[in-house]
Structures are given as structure tokens and as C-alpha cells.
Amino acid sequence: MGVFGRSVRAVAAGVAVLLSTSALVPVASATGAESPGQNRQMAQGGDWTVTPASGGFLITKRLGEPVRMRAALPLLAVDGVPVGVARQSRDGRTLTALSTDPAVLTAKSVELVWSSEVNEQTGRSTATTPGPDWSKAAQGKPLAVDPGSTGRYPVDLSEYNLGNEAILLSGIKHKSELLGKVYTPRGATGKRPLVVFLHGRHSVCYGKQTGPDPANPWPCPKGQQPIPSYRGYDAPAKALASHGYLVVSISANAINAYDAEVFDAGALARAQLVLAHLDLWNKWSTTGGGPFGKRYVGKVDLRRVGLMGHSRGGEGVVRAGLLNVERGRKYGIRAVLPLAPVDFARATLPGTAMSVILPYCDGDVSDLQGQHFYDDTRYSVTGDRAARSTVLVMGTNHNFFNTEWTPGQSVAPSWDDWGGENKTTPCGSKAAPRLKPVEQQAVGRAYIAGFFRLELGGESALLPLFDGSNSRAVSAGRAVVRVVSQAPATRRYDLARLDRALPAGSVTGKASVRLCAGLAFTQPRGLAAPPSACRATDDPAQFPHWTPAAFAAASPTTTVTNLSWTGTTGVMKIHLAPKLRDVRRFSALSFRAAPDASVRLKTDLTVRVRDGLGRVVDVPVSSVSDALAKLPGQNRGGLPKMMLRTVRIPLTSLAKLDLRDIRSVEFVTNKAATGSVFLSDVVFSKPWLSRPEPPSQPVVSVNEVTLKEGNTGTKSAGFTIKLSKASRVPVTVFAETAGYFTDVVGATARRVVFQPGVTSVKFAVPIRANTSDGEDQRFEVVLSNPTQAVVGDSFGAGKVLDDDPAPAVTIGPGVGTEGPQKMVSFPVRLSAPSDRGVVLMGELISGTAVLGKDFKSTEDDGSGAPEKEVYVYISEGTAKGEILVPITDDRVAEPTESFVLKVTGVDGGVLKLPAGYPGVIHDND
Template sequence: MTERKTVRVTGRFTRYLSLGLVAVLGAGLMTAPGAAAAPASVAQGDKWDIRPVAGGYQVSLNLDAPAPMRASAPLLVVDGVPVGVAKQSRDRRSLSLVTTDSAVRNAKSVQLVWSGDLGKLEQKAAARALAGGTTDAYWNKARQGALLKDDPGKLGMYQVETSEYNLGDEAVYLPGIGQKSEVVGKVYAPVGATGKRPLVVFLHGRHEYCYGDATEAGDKPWPCPKGAKPIPSYRGYDAPAKALASHGYQVVSISSNAINAYDGDVYDLGAQARGELVLDHLALWKKWSTAGGGPFGNKFIGKLDLKNVGLMGHSRGGEGVARAAVINSDRGGEFGIRAVLPLAPVDFARSTVPGVAMSVLLPYCDGDVSDLQGQKFYDDTRNSVTGDGAARSTVTVLGANHNFFNTEWTPGQSVAPSGDDWGGEPKATCGDRTVGRLKAKEQQAVGTAYLAGFFRLHLGNEKQFLPLFDGSDTRAASAGKAVVRVVSQAPLASRRDVNALDKALPKGAVSGKVTATVCAGVKPLTASKAAATPACLLTDGWGDSPHWEPAALAGRTPSLAVTKLAWTAKTGVVRLNLPAKQRDVRKYAALSFRAAPGALGTLTTDLSVRVVDGRGKAAAVPVSSVSDALTRLPGNLQLGLPKNLLRTVRIPLSSLKGIDLRDVRTVELRTDRVASGTAFVSDLAFSSAGLGTSAPATLLPKLSASDVKVKEGDKGTKLVDMYVRLSRPSPRPVTVYAETTPSFESTAVGDVAKTLVFKPGQTKLKVSVPITGNTRDSADAKFSLVLSAPKEALLDHSFGQGLVLDDDPTPTLTVGNLTTVEKSADVKIPVKLSAPSDRYVTISGSVQDGTAVLGKDFRGQNDPPDRSIEGYFEPGKTAGELLVGIVDDKVKEPTETFTAVLKAVDGADIKLPATVTVTITDND
């Protein structure tokens, strides 16, 4: 893990996450100091370079060592300002992108920073206020709930037998990466368990895939080259796997090293491929548990219940298992995937996982996915489908980092080199010398408790574990000192929503000196121009705002809308009235909502909740008496913390003394506790803990974006139609967001971001993408139309692939002989193009002695002299640069010659090798 860095972020950051995947353009154009071969730079430094290209500027960075394998997306930062998501070369030693931001012309520095590490604010008043205080002391001794009687982290009655299968490093083809993957897994089986058993599949995330000293280089990143070994990341979850297996569950942990080797340059960063790999393993287990065969013969026949399947995915594996659940539903629900647990996940494309029980585990000290973007799985799914009966939750573990849930990613436990991903100051909030930071084994114990408890609850119907996931702060003894906070959306059958607080309140609902404003996102906004919702936070560092950070591949999809309360006196009241048919709440156990402090500089604030019945009887409860949701989370903003996370305020109805629960008329949020303050509130509901119903959402219509291939054309801008289709008409309106990722091979593709609403009966909507043509040769332009955050539907083909074919002829290169007078200077060999190009055209070759000799009469382009020469044409130019140096001496001598042999040309046509003669006439 590299040293953690923070950067100053300004308004130029507003589009970085909507850039999507960008092409590595000319990584080989970087040249040695003193070389005259590369196209002219507008800014350059040690190992970085910025140069003009058609339509913008190419920013390139070379690294001394391969960039670490991280789950987050890599960004290039120019003078402390992120300018875009970069694409890495296969060896991860160079990164490149193209930006239209002309400010980069004056660059002083270029750095690699990861998308999850952008937590630092500009030095505004809010940030200065934080310097005066911190809540670390509180969270180091935070209130803890009651201990659960049955500890899910303890081993059960069954002995556990482990075995492994390995069908080869390239045993299955994954269309999602266009490559072959290994099929390798570790099996944990309960010895003596009879009958069919629920199956849980674990999928690790993005990590180094090979280790050791290779004795020879391979021609591709996977399989590992000779002398190196695959890193066994799939073996890193022994503790939760054995905890589950010892209670009668079958567990398989699978390897995804090939995906890690190839996912850096695929359209979705590997989510589809990871989902495909999970389903490929399930298909094998369907065969092995019915017909037998394979590596296990008849051993598992009749042992697995493939209608009762759970998936855990860590890091990028979290988005992978979410995608697997949706693909499975799209394909008719062949496997009964009923429970999904994304662990420290990425969420690059804002997918939803309706119908399936889900719990997202968020490690607060995550140093890789440190923006905790997986929070959006919960936010986007919770109300995405009418009648969804599944339960879902988020589990935030303070003091936990990204890596240590996997022992193969943990120093002292792994066979390959590993590290602490936090990487910050050891005495900082998440540093390894602080009270609140969990040791590796402590963190693994927490992971074991919640992973095992979740799957035993939803696959095994073991209801004793409901209190771990209902927001009541009940804890498992094996989780030790860990401070855990759970947000829960109870299943529909156990919940009555009062108000999601995501829309403007009715007239008259607000009184006194308080305002209630619906907000979403952060300022500066990255949503579409039509977005009129005010920002929730004034911050340029989205890393501290998991609910509102733009996603890497869906940066303009609107984020969670909540209500922001701001008050200047103790007189403020927000009154929410219950309709007549919803006033009897006796069947529910609690009134709950999500809340967080609204002002970044505020350590703590408070509200009271007042419930009034039909007789006018009222009971009021201070939020601070039941929850620390309005206490700022620990840390210092300058280190990427604290996070602005909504947390649970849960008021047991039994505590509302004197209230007639058959006739509750209003719920009030009152500002009578603190004279002034701000707070975010969301999702007010009555609820009880419940399992709900969970199954593949096969009845939902499916959304797919079409692919398109079109010729660029010679002039003007034309609209190319892509279509988003619904698999069948829906009785309810279906909403989905669609946006293009720009292409940096060419400037031909325009920018589109829009909300699509399918009215009942509609099955096809058009998205028109502007394509600008010209007569210059350029690369074919690839782009995607990304679908995200659907409502009342599933995502199927959620990335429509666009290809703009360049239809202009490749220019012809001509080169002529040169006659020059002896002088100490660089001279140009005449090279011309038949027509301007949108590409950089590069030339390489060597010089050969004639009567003139290298070093004595002429020199090459590099120091010390060598025979290589290189040249180039800038985009749009027909005259190029191919330089050689002439040596001046004081000796009278006859006319001399040498030759230049052109051996390679990229971007133009010429018959090779091409030889030209340089003639030097004496001037003495």
C-alpha cells in the first residue's frame, strides 16, 4: 500500500467521476531526457508529461514501480486537482487520460490519487472549526447495546472438512473481460450433516494476483509467469467459512485472479465478469451435487440446496456478487440467491439489488474504498421496487480497514506480501497506534460474527440473529470491543413508512424558527444541468460523503435525497401527520429514522421526537437518549475523516408512556434541545424486526441499452440513436438514468445524461448521442451508454457499447533528402503528410554512417550518441519534425553524406524501410 495522500480539491473536480474509462493514449511517447523525438509538451516534469492532442490535452504519468492493486479507481491529479479517471497500462507503470481542461497547460505537478482518498476540504470556516475538537474520545468508549445470547462467531456442532478444486488457470471464458479465467475454489463442508444444505459462495476482491520472482516474463499478465505463484486470496476467509460450515452450511470460496489481471481496461472495471464467474461456479456445483463427477465424484450428490444460496463479495467482489444476483434474476432465477453481503464494496455503476436480502458491511477506516461508496447499494435499493419484501441493512464497523477481513491480505498471516491499506499517520484516528483501531484478529472476529450471523439468519431462518441487523445495536460477544452501528430497513411486512423525507413537506408542516429543505449531493454539483435540488454539503471532497459521492461510471446519476433541518431557536417543529388508516401502530416495535449532524464543524447536536395521539396526549424522547446518530463520527477531515453517514435513531414504542398506539396522529421533530443547529433526516417509519421474503426478482421487467456502430462522417454533427428497452410493458412507471462515458480516442462523441421514464405500456425509449464528423484520420472512438439506479425494473445489458468508426483515409507520409551546410545545429529532414490527422503520427528509425561518421560529423538525438531517431506530427499538422544534429568543425573537408532509415511509422502510410540521404557541405 502506498503512502496515503490528501489533496486540495477545487471546482475543476466536478466532472472527474463522470469521465468513465479513458484510453491510454501514447504511453510509449514518454522519452528519455534530452530526446527530441516526442511531440511538444506544454508542461513536463519528472516522470510526467502534458501535451496537446486533438480536442484536449493528454496527461501521462510514469511510475517507478507498478501501481498497487486497489479496488478504487485511479485518478490523475494536476496541481492537486483531480482531472479524471485514468486507465493503467498492463504493467501498471504508466497512467494516461485526456482532458479538455486547458488549466493543465500550466501544470507544476501530476500525481496518482485514488478515487476513495479525496476526503480533504478546502480550508473553509467549517474545516477550521473542526480543528478545535474531535469526538474520538466518545467513540473510543461509545455506548454498546446488549449482548446477543447466541454468538454467531462460535463454532457449532459439526466438524469442518476442507478441500480444494482447481480446473486450471484458463478453464472458463468470461465475456465480461474477454479472457479466460481460472476455476479454483476452497470447499468447507460440515461432516455428518444430512440432507441438502444452504450454499454460501465467497468472492474476494481486487488484489495483487501473483507473487515471487518470475524467472521469465510472460506475454500476458495471467497466468502467472514462470517462477511466480498465484496469490491465494480465496483462502483468506477461513474463519467465517468454518463458522458457517460448523453449523451445517456448505461454503465455497473462489479465486478471481484472472479478472484482477485484466479488469483495468474493461468497460465496467470487471463487475460483469465477476458476476459471470460466480454463476459459472454455481453451474458446476449444480452438476456436482446432482449428477456428480468432476473432482469430487459422488461426494456432494444431494448435499447442496441451490434454491437457498448466499453470496459474499469483498472489495470489487462486492459489486461482483451484487451483479451475480441481478444476472441470475435476469436469466430466470436458476439459482435461489436469497442473501447478498457486499463487504467493503465498490459501487461504480449504481446498480440495485431488489428482492434479495442484503447487508452492506462498511469498514470505517477503509483505506482503499475509503469513500465507503458501497453505502449507495442500500440507498439505491431500499425503495427501488414497489412491494419489495426483502430486509436490508448497512453495518458500519469503526476501527476496521479494508484488507484485514482477508487473512491473505494481512501482514503476518498472508503467504504473499501484504499491508495495512489505511496507510495514514499511526497516531491518527485510524492509525495502528490508536485505541479505536482494531487489530487484525479483532477485525476478523467482527467479520466472522456478522457474515455468519447474516447468512444463518436469511438462509437458515435462525431468527435469533435478527437483533444484529435491526438497528438496535445488539452485538455479538465475539465481536469484542468493536463499535458497530447498524442501519436497517425492515421488510415491508414488518414496516410502515411514514415519510422518506426525500420530497418537500406539505404546507404547514414546518413552524417556528426552523427550515426543512430537501437536498442531494454536494457542492459543486455533478448532477445534470436540470438538477434543481440544493446540495447537502458545501465540500469539494466527496470522500467524506458516502451517500452523495458521484459514482465512477455513473457520475451524474442523482444521489440520495434527504431533508436538511436548520434552526436558530428552540421553537422549531416539523410535524408529520399520519393518515387515518395508518394510525394504529400497535403491531410495531419501534419508531425509527436515519439522521446525521448537518454542519461539518459541529461535534454534536440534538433533536427531540414528540409523538401525539388522538386525545392530544404526547410523549417526547430526546434523540441523544436513544442514539448517537447526531454525534459526529470520529476523525479529522484533513485525513479523509469523519464520514457523513446517516445512522439509526430507534425509539421503542414501549417507551412512549401514555400514548394510545391505536391512534397515533402525528410525529414531530422538534428543535427544543439545542438553540441552533443543522441535521439531516431520512426514512421515518414504524417497524419491527422481521425476515421478510427474499428470492430472485424474476418478475421484474429488464432494462437493456442497445449497442451502436456508426461511421463518423465528414462534416457537421449528427445524432446517432441508441435505445433503452424494457423486456415487457410495466403496469408502473419505470425510471432509469442514462449517461455516456466520453471517448478519448476521438473528439467525435458528444456528452449525454438524461432521466428516462417508461410510462405504463412503453418498452422502448431513444437516447440520441451527438457525433461530430471531420475529414481527418483518427482512431475509432469507443464509448458506453451506462444505465444506473433503476426503479421498478432490473438492469440487464446495462452498458450499451458505442463504436464510432473513422471513415477517413490514412494520410500518406513522404520524406525527402536533405542538403545542409556544416554547422552545430539540429536540422530537419523534410517529412510531410498528404492530409492532416487527428492522431499523433510518429516515426522511428536509425542513422547509418556514410562518408560522414556518427559523433564526428553528425549526432543522434540522445546523449550519449546513439543511432536511433524519432519524429512526429502534431494533430492537425501536415509538416512534421524529424531532427538530426550536425557537428561543426574547423577542418576543411569534402562534401559528406549519411543515411537515415525509417523503420516504423504509426498513423501514416509509407513503404518501409524508407531511406533518405543527408548531404553535408563544408563551410571551412
């Protein structure tokens, strides 16, 4: 590979290299000519092939049935090593991926794997003993108000359907349905808050197909019915509606049918669909019309809108919030709840209340990548008055929050995404900690309804459910839930984020600290001095804070402080600034913590708070939190998870101190002789209702670029990253290339900084010119993880146009002599090497030499009538080759015999067709 290329072996994480959506041309059963005198059969197995293709080698996997629809991205792995995201055929039965690594030519296996599960069976984490039985873990104090309860309003149900192809979504370049189920509080007066539910990626149609395969997968083919995924959230929708909220659950089957064809996996299309439904409700609540007439005129408050998105719908509703900002903040989207979401592109959503629900036993998005929404947004803008939280729910899987994805409840076939009846894992369907489907749905009802009642309805009695105090919703039953939260900026004092170095002298005794981020093989490119890796492991599914994103693989992940000690004298001290020592207005001291999985199970620390008179209060972490207890699982199947959890110390427990003059917070290692923990976000805070404001920060976007490759040197594809308006403070965003990389396009990543007043910055992607014919190269520039801004058009398409002519092909006459393993060799020359290779197709025609008797095709397997077809590949970068025709050796004296090679087709070269070339066989008897 060239200086800008990346071998597939260098991206064993599996998601760092993605395919372009450009067309790929497979060549079946080809014979390659890598050098003069050498032919090579492409690798193949019972249901897969590796064949030459423009730009490299095409890996094709054929499936017995359509690939299952799920949120994670499908990858193809060659001999266990992922080569990139697989492109799916429309019928879902064929997966293809492109590699430039010659190692795939010796493939022994090609398998389908999933982006959230890469290498989860080969992690190198130190073996540990099982953690505590989380089915018996403390559940917290029950709330007096039950968010899952039924309210005083009866609920009316209705649906609207404007057609299966009612709207064209540019995000998928196809038409989509406009279909929704409406839950209306009967008798509620005045304008009601509107909550929109968006399901995720699931199968689209079910039933026996009775007609021919349609050209498109949507609408459903004859004989099949659409899967009603949008009807699967009755429990939270009815609970909300009974308390006075208008709820609409919308269908996104068209997006699921086509999102494999677009680079962002359908995130933009899902956002567009959500806003299209809001546009409908804007019309129906002002002028009326459609199926409801005047029923909802004056009844919908579009300044109080909440969005819930499940699975890929989770990323979709985050993008909807951002698209609403781009479109001038037309709707008051004040609260967003991603449920078991994907986060492929690392967007942030400040100024909007958010709670991310993470099911511990998620067997689809098993790396719980939605954790990034919380981590990335929490400090993304200054003065953010929105609250946010993550809700980790033990014993819950990905699918069962939706009854239409739950066996025994769904009208169409459905499945347990964790799979199996395994009792040995805490997530097995028969394991004690695993919740039954109805129990899981009760948790979903409580937390989904509770979040919107809190953030749209201002029911402050529900704050303890989301403030990290782990109060319990009675209707959630035996579920064990752990919440991490961040209060609005006006109600907290960020004492230490612990994402940067502590001042000198902060650590004493037998203790040490280091900053770390990410995993050893996923360290970000493009940073001058990235933090050291937090863990050396191949299993990102165990580490949601540090797993790389599919479309923003180089974007830095959460930086934390790793405190380690070898004695009971270690102290890490954090001092309070003189003007901020009065903490009486707050109600708790809290931080996030997790045990290092490489050390023994039981880890504990003491938190020591000191006032100006030298008085101290010591609080063992284990006395107030189980954050330093290992989560369940034994280093397989993506378990155990290592997640930062809340340690919350009420200030009432510090009553003996002068809260007007707190001088320091210390972490003391006197509870264990050795240990190692990860720490983050030390804060004094008071839970408070959000005061969401649509982001007023500038919107950052990137353009599209098309340029010619050129013939000499290296030039740049000059992308422009822009802000919608100037900022008074520096703005940053991480930019990187993603897609299929060759020697033409250079992989590039860096943090882009806009100084105050600057509204555009150039982002150069190196493009190396050449004089070899090749395919046009497509790639993307992806923007992620901004600060003091939000992303808008965060995908910039790049296209490098090849400007070199296809090489002329010259074929000489073939000559060979009988004998064991002898061949007739037709020399092949190209006028210049090709970057995409040249494929020749032809047939052998008998003369005095008879096909099947005196010579044969390399494609002939000897099972029947002689095969006459010939396929030959002249590999990329090569100008010479040969076409070899095997000779049948005999012991009969005979004259020189001849046949004809007729070339009938050529791909990647210029040759006047058809063209016949004589082949001669000399006798050796």
C-alpha cells in the same frame, strides 16, 4: 475542445472521465510542432512522460515495482489533477492515461492516485474539533444468541480444483480457475443451505520468479505460487458450517490478473464465476461426479443460496444476483452480503435480503461507496419484501477480514491498507479505537455468520443484530457497531422519505429546510432541476452517501432534507394520513440522521409525537441515539465520515399516547439555539424476517452500437434501452456515457422513463462528423439506479469508426544560416489537419556538413556520440509544421554545407518511404 468535449480540469473529481480500452500508441521523446516555426519538447520527469498519441496526449508513469492490487481504481494525476483511470500494463509496472487537455504539456509531476481517495487531502470542509472516543461508545444490549459461536456440527474441510484455466469467462475474455474450499457440516441430514464466499482484488502470485516473464499474468509464472485469498475466511465459514450450512469459498485470481483490461473492472466476470460454481454444485448435488462422487447428492438446497463478496467481490456477488435473474432465476439466491465493497456502476438488488458491512477505517475503498447499495435499493421497487441493512464497524480496515490479507497470518506478503503507525488518527494502527486483526475477524465472523443464519435459516433471535437497535454480538468483543436497517415493505409505514419537498406550512419558527444531494462538484448532469449540493467540498471520501461512482459518475445520489435553525422555536412537522394513523402493529419509530459537519460539534433535536387528543411525548435524539454525534477524525485522510445513522424510538416509550390515532411526528429545535442536520427515511416499522422473492420486475439492458463518423453535421449514435417485458407502472433508469470523450463523442446523461406498456426507448449520443483523420472512438453507455426494474446488460459499447483518409505529408528542403540559436528548417505540410496528429521518425545523415560538428539532432543531449535520430510531432488540428535541426555556430569562414534528413517512418500520415530531403547550412562568417 469542441462543444462536446470536456477538459480534464472540469473533472477534478477524478472518476468522471475514464479511458477507453482501445490501444494507444506512445511516441517516445517526441518533438511537437504546434504551429509553423515552433517545436515543443513533451513534458517528462524521472519516471514519467507526456507524449503525443492518437487522440491526444499519452501520460505514462513507470513504477519501480508492480502497482499494488487493490479494490480502488488507479488514476494518474497531472500536477495533482486526475486525468482518468489508468490502464495497467500486464506486468503492473507501467500506467497510462490519455488526455486531450493541452495543460498536460506543461506538467511538473505525474503521480499515481486512487479513485476512492481523490482530493481527500485538499478538502475544504470547515475545521472541527475531535469527536467522542468511539472506543468507549455504547455497544448495546448483548444478544442471548451469539452468531459467532460454534454450533453442534463438526466441520469437514476439503478443496476442489478443476484447473487454473478450467472455464472461459467472457467478462474478462480469458480462462479462469475453478477452485474452492468446502466447509461441510458433518452429520447434517437433508438439504443444506449453500453459502458462497468470493474474495476481492488482491495480488495474484507470490515468490521469486525463476523463469522468463510469461505472455500472460495467469497462471502464475515459473517459481511463483498463487496467493490463496480464498482460504482467508475460515472463521465465518467454520461458524456457519458448524450450524449446518454448506460453505464454499472460491478463488478468483484469474479475474484479478485480467480485470484491468475490461471496462467494468471485472464485475461481470466475477458474477459469471459465482454462477459457474453454482452450476458445479447443481451437478454434484443431483447426479454427482467430479472430485466428490455421490457425496453431496441430495445434500444441497439450491433454493436457499447466500453470497458473500469482499471488496470487488462485493460488487461481483450483487452482479451475480442480477445475472441469475437474467438467466431465468435458476438458483434461489436469497441473501447477499457485500463486505467492504466497491460499487462502480450503481446497480440495485431488490427482492434479496442484503446487509452491507462498511469498515470505518477502510484504507482501500476509503469512500465507503458500498453505502450506495443500501441507498439505491431501499425504494427501487414497490412492495419489496426483503430486509436490508448497513453495518458500520468502527476501527476496522479493508484487508483484515481476510487472514490471507493480514500480516502475520498470510502465507504471502500482506499489508495494513490504512497504513502507518499513526496514533493521531482514530484509524492508526496504534490508536485505541483501532481493532487488532483477531478482533476484526471476530466481528466479521459474528456478522457474516449471523446474517446468513438469520436470512437463510430464519433464526429470528438474530433480528436485533440487524434491525437498527444496535444489539451486540458477544463474540464481537469491544467492537462498536452502528446498524441502519429497512424492514420488509409489509412491515413498515414510510411516513416521509424526505427526498421530496414537504407540503407548504410544514416548517415554522426559526427553521428552514432544503432538499440536497451530492457534493458541489459532483452534481449530476442531465437532470432538469437537480437538488442543491449538500456540501461544498473536494473530499468525497468523507461523504459515502454522495460520492460519485466511477462508471456512473452522473447518476444522482441520495436526496435528503437538510433542516437548519437559528432559534429554539423551529418545528418541522410531518402529518400522518387519516387511514394510516393506527401504528399499533409497529414496534418503533425511526429515521436516519447526521449532523452537518459545518456547524458546531454538539447538535441535538427533540422528536415530538402527537396524538388526536393533542397529547405529546418529547424524545431528545441524544437520549436514544448517538446519530447526531460527529464520527471520529479531523478533516484529513477521508475522515471524519458523515453518515446517516439510525434514531430509533421504541413505541413502548409512547405509551401515554393513543397509538390508534397518531397525528404527527415533529422535529423541534428546542435543544440547541443553532444547528443543521440531514434527515431521511422517517418510518414506523417492525423488524421481520425477509420473504425474499427473486425480482419479478423487468430487466433493463442496452445494446452495442457501431457507426461511421461521417463528414458533415452532427448525428446520433442511436442506442436502444430495452425492458425484458412490459411493466404496468413507469420504469426509470439513469443512462449516461462514460469513457474517453473527444470532440467526436458527446458526453450525455439523462433519466430514461418507460411509460406503462413501453419496452424500448432510444438513447441518443451526439456524434459530430468531421473530415479529419482520427482514431476510432470507443465509449460506453452505462445504465444505473433503476426503479421498478433491475439492470441486466448495463454496459453498452459504442464505437465510432473514423472514415477519413490519413493526410498526405509533404516535406520541403531545409535551409538555415549559422548564428546563435539558429536552425535548419524543413517545412512540413499536411493535405488536411489530423485529429490524431502525425508523427515523423527519421535520421540525420552527414554530407559536407558533419553531424555533431556542424549540426545535431534535437534529441542529442551532448553526453556522448552524436544522436542521429529525429522524432517530430505535427499536433492535432494543425496542417503545417516544421522540422528543426540545430546548427553549431562557429567563427570559421567556410562554403555552404549540406546534409540529408532521411524520413524512415510516419504514423498518421501518408508518405512514400524512405524519403530523403536535403538540408543546407549557409555560413555567416
